[in-house]
Amino acid sequence: MILIFLGPPGAGKGTQAAHIVERYNIPQLSTGDMLRAAVAAQTPVGKKAKAVMDAGNLVSDDIVSAIVEERIEADDCAGGFLLDGFPRTDAQAEMLDVMLQKKERSVDVVIELKVDEAALLDRLNKRIEETRARGEAPRKDDTEETFKYRLQVYRDQTAPLIPFYERQGKLKDVDGMGSVDAVSAQIDAILDELGPSN
Numbered sequence: 001m002i003l004i005f006l007g008p009p010g011a012g013k014g015t016q017a018a019h020i021v022e023r024y025n026i027p028q029l030s031t032g033d034m035l036r037a038a039v040a041a042q043t044p045v046g047k048k049a050k051a052v053m054d055a056g057n058l059v060s061d062d063i064v065s066a067i068v069e070e071r072i073e074a075d076d077c078a079g080g081f082l083l084d085g086f087p088r089t090d091a092q093a094e095m096l097d098v099m100l101q102k103k104e105r106s107v108d109v110v111i112e113l114k115v116d117e118a119a120l121l122d123r124l125n126k127r128i129e130e131t132r133a134r135g136e137a138p139r140k141d142d143t144e145e146t147f148k149y150r151l152q153v154y155r156d157q158t159a160p161l162i163p164f165y166e167r168q169g170k171l172k173d174v175d176g177m178g179s180v181d182a183v184s185a186q187i188d189a190i191l192d193e194l195g196p197s198n
Helices: 013-024 031-038 046-052 061-071 091-102 116-134 144-158 161-167 181-193
Strands: 001-008 026-030 080-085 111-114 171-175
Touching: 001 013, 013 026, 013 080, 013 181, 026 031, 031 046, 031 061, 046 061, 061 091, 061 111, 091 161, 111 161, 116 144, 144 171, 161 171, 171 181
Parallel strands: 001 080, 001 111, 026 080, 111 171
Antiparallel strands: none
């Protein structure tokens, strides 16, 4: 089973990804996590990505696709995987299709978490408060200004993926404003219909 999550920043993709990993025993390939690991290790690609992410921008297709292509070769991806944060643009989606076709595989389903943007801003501010209450510093990109910018970038660049996957007949909508369990139940219903992993 190969699936993709779509949804604006703060929609709960990370939370639902953790549920899918546990329930369906497939790895979550989060470009954010992979990039943060590279940043922490101060690899050449990590240093390049850090400057881009600190400014609230998206890293280049070349950096992201190189990380993804290398990762999906790993043994734990043989039964499928969840892509979180990639593809972000039509160009990346086309690159992914070509990448998978070479391996005689394809995306099975694309789940769009539909959310209210004003509520997302409230969620962000709450997360910042909780982080500070624990005595930790919020992530550098966890600011209202950066969030609004990322939201605009999502609308401009990533939202066009919705019709892209609609045309392929792979897009499924999920109401992301319910409780974590309610959202998980909607996702499970979609995935269970797919049957066994390819």
